[in-house]
Amino acid sequence: xxxxTRARVLEHLRRLYLLHVxxxxxxxxxxxxxxxxxxxxxxxxxxxxEAASKADKRVRMGIQIAHxxxxxxxxxxxxxxxxxxxxxxxxxxATGRFVAQAHNVLLxxxxxxxxxxLAIGLGREVIxxxxxxxxxxxxDLLAALAKAEVEGQLAAKLAxxxxxxxxxxxxxxxxxxxxxxxxxxxxLVQRRYEKSSILxxxxxxxxxxxxxxxxxxxxxxxxxxxxxxxxxxxxxxxSYRLRQKRKAGILGAKGD
Numbered sequence: 001x002x003x004x005t006r007a008r009v010l011e012h013l014r015r016l017y018l019l020h021v022x023x024x025x026x027x028x029x030x031x032x033x034x035x036x037x038x039x040x041x042x043x044x045x046x047x048x049x050e051a052a053s054k055a056d057k058r059v060r061m062g063i064q065i066a067h068x069x070x071x072x073x074x075x076x077x078x079x080x081x082x083x084x085x086x087x088x089x090x091x092x093x094a095t096g097r098f099v100a101q102a103h104n105v106l107l108x109x110x111x112x113x114x115x116x117x118l119a120i121g122l123g124r125e126v127i128x129x130x131x132x133x134x135x136x137x138x139x140d141l142l143a144a145l146a147k148a149e150v151e152g153q154l155a156a157k158l159a160x161x162x163x164x165x166x167x168x169x170x171x172x173x174x175x176x177x178x179x180x181x182x183x184x185x186x187x188l189v190q191r192r193y194e195k196s197s198i199l200x201x202x203x204x205x206x207x208x209x210x211x212x213x214x215x216x217x218x219x220x221x222x223x224x225x226x227x228x229x230x231x232x233x234x235x236x237x238x239s240y241r242l243r244q245k246r247k248a249g250i251l252g253a254k255g256d
């Protein structure tokens with residue numbers, strides 16, 4: 001290949017944004033010659049490599065945009081420690097089909113049983129499946145909506161939280177909400193209803209949501225929309241953190 005031809009090929013590759021191939025062109029050509037690949041096999045391999053590179057970049061960018069608070073994966077989740085978790089349901093949710101169907105996911109359970117871990121792990125899998133996701137704690141979400149309302153920017157902030165195909169709301173119910181906050185939360189749920197998915201973790205069963213939201217009617221309206229076309233998982237068991245402290249001898253054995 002002449003220098004002129006090589007330069008022209010590189011320019012075309014970069015103009016077509018085939019950057020993975022452009023950056024590795026010489027190595028790919030040497031490998032193809034060594035293996036005596038046909039034109040079709042060579043084209044097939046470089047296109048596969050470019051597609052894989054773009055997919056990997058998209059996933060990495062999607063994970064960055066999601067603002068996950070920690071690196072958690074479903075592979076790291078200790079299902080043996082939480083036998084009450086429906087592994088078949090989790091694997092099905094990991095396909096991302098619930099997002100395509102605009103279904104919701106609700107994870108109930110006391111602190112420390114792995115709700116947030118599952119939420120992050122599922123969020124990562126949903127991004128791999130090609131959907132956008134955003135992670136936010138309930139406290140930060142409601143603070144952002146309240147601030148936007150005061151500043152006259154509520155519509156824009158609601159649009160921001162309505163945009164991702166999956167919105168993960170973590171730790172709802174750890175603090176009681178004022179009625180205005182409950183109403184703002186309802187507006188967001190209504191905005192996403194039957195259009196996009198919410199994955200919510202909470203330490204409060206639905207029978208206690210009236211106390212959480214400070215208003216039985218608002219709680220009922222929110223639940224009506226969240227539970228319609230939803231997948232629910234109640235996680236029971238010991239806290240991971242307390243279990244580790246018992247192993248370390250910091251706490252006495254359970255029941256002591």
